[in-house]
Amino acid sequence: MVSRSRKSPEKQSGTVLLGKYELGRRLGVGSFAKVHVARSISTGELVAMKIIDKKKTIDSGMEPRIIREIEAMRRLQNHPNVLKIHEVMATKSKIYLVVEYAAGGELFEKLVRYGRLNESAARRYFQQLASALSFCHRDGIVHRDVKPQNLLLDKEGNLKVSDFGLSALPEHRSCNGLLHTACGTPAYTAPEVIAQRGYDGAKADAWSCGVFLFVLLAGYVPFDDANIVAMYRKIRKREYRFPSWISKQARSIIFKLLDPNPETRMSVDDVIETAWFQKSLEVRSDVVELDRFLEKEAKTNNVVTAFDLISLSSGLDLSGLLVGRMRKEKRFTAKVSADGVVEKAEMIGEKLGFRVEKKDEAKVVGLGKGRTAVVVEVLELAEGLVVAEVKVADGEEEEEETHWSELIVEFEEIVLSWHN
Template sequence: MEDAAAEGKGVVLLQGRYELGRVLGHGNFGRVHAARDVRTGRAVAMKVVSKDKVERAGMAEQIKREIAVMKMVSHPNIVELHEVMATRSKVYLALELVRGGELFDRITRHGRVGEDVARRYFRQLVFAVDFCHGRGVYHRDLKPENLLLDEAGNLKVADFGLSALACHARPDGLLHTACGTPAYVAPEVLAGSGYDGAKADLWSCGVILYVLLAGALPFQHENLMCMYRKMQRGDFCCPVWMTTDAQKLIKMLLDPNPGTRITVPGLVETPWFRKTPPVPRPITGPAPAPVDTLGNAGDDKDEPPEVLNAFHLISLSEGFDLSPLFEQDPAASPGRATTRAGGMRFATREPASGVVARLEALATGGAMRVTKSGARGVRLECAEPGRNGRLAVAADIFSVAPSLIVVDVKKDSGDTMEYRSFCSEELQPALKDIVWSPAAT
């Protein structure tokens, strides 16, 4: 029996903390078990790695790197590392248990997916990958087998065993280790002259998007050298059922020249990425009245809300709706990118002054500056510049009925990815308890 495990009543306990269950899968250096944290009852996936096998394969540093990387990348679309334990002969990684299986299995069973589903998966993949790149982490083995789906259908990036850190680059600023899965690896990785880890990951994202929409690989040949030459030429065809916008994006991602390959800031502004699913046409009604952000929404706040006047807005945003993050700003000039694209909208029974107080508290805690935005809103601006200048967020507050208001949050300046992260990781948790939705009434 392993020196850190105890057996009793047919149950294997690891260090008295985890109850090991059935085997979920096998890897090169061990197995993955279903397990349960006996302290909290939380289900986890326990990756058991044999030290002896790792050392014989000369992979000890790689395992250490994988653990270090996973501690750095805590994100909703990345499999979480809960805990690491070790004994004389084994290393145990308690990972988030993702029950939906691999994206690869989903495609194998059901074939290609529709564009709305592909867009959802692809957005989550890009957000996770960009989060890693912002922390100097490059995955280097992105493929459907390493993308898991949870019970809600959300994508989770897994297996950082081949990942690299920015500090691993040579003096030329490039990575030089050729690794990854041939069908998904960027051509410059195999060329041997060095490569940018972020651009190589985006190539892999392009292959994954193609697989989602086509149900097949873009570059196929029984001879690997022939396949590699096709990749170098960008020699692939999109099936006729792909929309023009999808084809354009894939061609920008599968650009064999890393110097001209699209980057994440450009990717998130493409029409295909920004497109939102159709929403029901709202009920025609009067425009919402502006609210004085220093006071309450009118004198009759104790009256019940006029449901029909509110629902034409609420139907577009039940609870927290992050889909407007990808909408085109109607005020933007045609053909011109706008810094105010996208947003988040929610309804609340909190008075306007209460919402403003929440935003001011959030800004104070996050070292942001608060200013008034017109007659009906506030503006939060980061003190420090980000990847694309200082992030600024504008929150407009409207009265749609007595005692019911709608808050419309949009990016005013700065980086789109930083804005999205701010909404999901800071703004949403800070305001979650005041959100109102018609389903709750």
């Protein structure tokens, strides 16, 4: 959790990071990271810069959370209510996450300042949260830490889901599709997660949505006790009371979301279909329809951003950034097909005396020579658009420098353009 400063963030400090961003005021600080507002030197756009201390993350074993957060945000770029990630940069000691700047700060701060919201305002935030989570769930991603502190507001007051450090991706599920890691914030966490049983992540998010809606309308959490065990007992037994001002329709939704039995609990998609949720949607930008449109566009759009090229098929593997020395890697758009790149990699390896290992289905070629290991990964991003990554997986610096230069020269024949 990063605590946020409420000083005016736009004032710049004059510090320029990596020649690309002018650093501004600090927005917040946590155990492993600081967050600043920053201005892009090339475009003038304000962004938020999360500066992570690499050594602290290694010492505490936090690097998997960082990688998971980046990968989740990368996959969810196309939803208007998910905080966008623009760029990932790194030095030997720091990792820099450049994300969308949410000028409105945390929704939690607004609740602290104003207390409970009227039903219309609460419904608007809840619509935006449910729309974003429905989009996440359709992509196989669950958040697992939904609470007002992790929900930001842009300058127009629209909600932005952030802090995906505890999220789970499709590949994190066991063979039966369930999750097993107990995580989250106790007052917002579903009982099956607390019980450390296998659980459906989407249904756990739905429970957190129920707590969230209660908080928006009541001004306090439904389950609260200084004794954690006693609070868990209340959660399991559904022991809470509605304030008199919450409408019957809203009560019904909260009650169905706060069902201790995940099998009968209302899902996020079910909530979206209710009359209470649908009310006033037409007055807004119709978030539900917009996210479905964007999801369709994302599947059909052939435009590849710089971030797509950086992440590639490796799922934005930052493991190399979290150890002492950064390994060499280059990415390129190819003149030939994906199979053509694989064949070329094999030919180059044999020509230069490398050991060659091919993984047909994954379009991956491993090349080994001495203590140097090089991996070539190939991905067809769209019809006629093939991108490849060549990277050193292991080796001694002096030896790998020689082998690296030989390989890069040989690949030039099929390179349309290099990307780093």
